[in-house]
Amino acid sequence: MNGRALRAYIDLLRLHFAFAWPLLFCSGLFLAFGAYRNFSWDYVLVAALIGLVGFEAGMVLNDYVDRVHDTRDVDRRFTRYWRVFGTRPVAEGLIAPRRALLLVAVLATIALALILTLPFPHSLFVAALMGYAYAAEVFYQVKKRSQRLPIAQLLGRTDFALFPVAGYLAAGMPDSTALLYFLFFYPYAQAHLGANDLADLKNDLARGMKTIPVLYGTEGTALWIAGFTVLHGIAALFFAGVLGLLARAALVGGFVLLLVASGIILRGRTPGAAMRALPCFHVAMMVYAGGIIADFFF
Numbered sequence: 001m002n003g004r005a006l007r008a009y010i011d012l013l014r015l016h017f018a019f020a021w022p023l024l025f026c027s028g029l030f031l032a033f034g035a036y037r038n039f040s041w042d043y044v045l046v047a048a049l050i051g052l053v054g055f056e057a058g059m060v061l062n063d064y065v066d067r068v069h070d071t072r073d074v075d076r077r078f079t080r081y082w083r084v085f086g087t088r089p090v091a092e093g094l095i096a097p098r099r100a101l102l103l104v105a106v107l108a109t110i111a112l113a114l115i116l117t118l119p120f121p122h123s124l125f126v127a128a129l130m131g132y133a134y135a136a137e138v139f140y141q142v143k144k145r146s147q148r149l150p151i152a153q154l155l156g157r158t159d160f161a162l163f164p165v166a167g168y169l170a171a172g173m174p175d176s177t178a179l180l181y182f183l184f185f186y187p188y189a190q191a192h193l194g195a196n197d198l199a200d201l202k203n204d205l206a207r208g209m210k211t212i213p214v215l216y217g218t219e220g221t222a223l224w225i226a227g228f229t230v231l232h233g234i235a236a237l238f239f240a241g242v243l244g245l246l247a248r249a250a251l252v253g254g255f256v257l258l259l260v261a262s263g264i265i266l267r268g269r270t271p272g273a274a275m276r277a278l279p280c281f282h283v284a285m286m287v288y289a290g291g292i293i294a295d296f297f298f
Contacts, residue, residue, distance in 0.1 A: 008094035011083035012063060012103075013056050020286060021163075025051025027289035028167025028181060030296040034244075036172050039296075047170050050114045054130055055163065057107035058137050063090045064100045065141040069209070075202040077275060108134070118170055125169035133159035133166075147210045157193050161186035164289070177242045184239040187232035191258065192281045194225040195265060198274035218269045229262045246298055250291020254284035 010016075029047045033039040063070070070091035073079065080086040089095040108130075115126045140156025161182055168178050197204060197211040198221045204211045213221040233255055240248045261280035265273050 004094070007085045008087060008089035011085050011087045012060055012089045012095060012100065014059055014082055016084050017082070017282075018052060018056070020282070020289075021055035022048035022051040023289045023293070024164050024285065025055075025167035025170075027292040028164035028172075028178075029170050030293045031177065031181065031242075032168045032170070032172030034296050035175075035177060035242075038171055043171060046114055046117060047167060050111055050126065050170070051163075051167060053107050053114070054111035054133075057104050057111060058134060058159070060100055060104045060107065061134060061137055062141060063088065064097060064104060065138055067091050067097055067100075069145070069207040072206045072208075073203045074206045075200075075271075077271075078196075078200040078203065081199070081275065081278065122170050122172075125174065126166050129162055129166040129169065133162060144209050144211060148215075150210075150212060150215060152210075153190065153193055153212060157189045158186065160189040160192075180235075180239045180242055184232070184235040187228040187235060188258070188281075188285070191225045191228040191232060191262070192285075194221050194228065195261065195274045195277055195281055197221065198225075198265065199271050199278060201271045222266050222269045225265050226262045229258050232258065243292065244295040247292045247295035250287050250295075253291070254287040257281075257284040257287065 026044060026048055029044065067090040070088045073088065073091070076086055079088060087094060090097055090100045111130060112127060115130065116123050118126060136156050136159035140152045140159070143152035143156065164185055165178050165182050168181060172178065194212050198213050198218065201211075201213045201218070204214055212224050216224065236251050236255055240251055243251070257280045261277035261284075264277040264280070267273065268276075
C-alpha cells in the first residue's frame, strides 16, 4: 500500500478518533461489571475490539451509502475536523466503492465473530443491536435526503445512543440501568448531531440533505441543541442514581462542557460557532466514558 492509499484509508476510518469507540463501548461494559460482578480482562479485550471494529464498519458504511452525494461538497472545514488529511476517499475516487463495501463486510464479520465468543444470551443481545445499528445508519443516510420532519435524525441516531448500551449488554442484562444509559445518551446524540449538521450546513445545502439546519434554520438548530442538552441534563439526574461518586462527578464535568458548547452555539448560531463547539461535545463524551470506567476501579 502506497502513501496515498494509506492516507485515504486513515481518512475513511477516521483513525484519529478510533480510541473513542472502544472507550465508549467499554463504559457500558464496566457499568455491567459493577452490577453483575463478572469482571474479566479477557472480556474487556474482546469488548474493546468489538467496539472498535464494529464502529469502524459503521463509519465506512456511512461513506459508502453517501458516496454520490459527498461529491457535491463545497466546504472542507468540517471534513478536515473528522479526517486528518481532509479527504472523502470514496466520493473522491481514492478508494473504489466496491473496496469500501468489502471493508464494511470484513469489519462487520470480524465484529460478529468476536461477539459470538461472548456467552449466551449476551452474544445475542449485542449481535441484534449491531444489526439494528447498521440498518439504522443506512436508514438515516437515505431518509435525510427527502423528508419534511426530522424522522431520520430522531430514529436514525438511536444507533449511536445504543452503542454504549450494547457494551452494557455484553456483560449485563436488559435492565433498568441499560434503559437509563440509553435515556441519558440519546439526548446527547441528538444535541451532538445538531452541532455536526450546523457545522456542515454549506455541504448539506449543496447535497440537498434535509438536515436540522436545512429544515429549521440556524436559530432552530441552536434551540434543538439547547433543548436536547437540557433533556440530557434531566436524564443525567436519573442515571446518576445507578452510578458511583466518581462517575457522578464525570457526569457533572461532561455536562458543564455541553453547557459551554450550547452557549457558544446559541451566541453564534453559525457553522463556525458549531465548529468551535464540537470539541466540547467530544471531550464530554470521553469524560463520561472515562468516569464510568474509573468508577469501577475506585
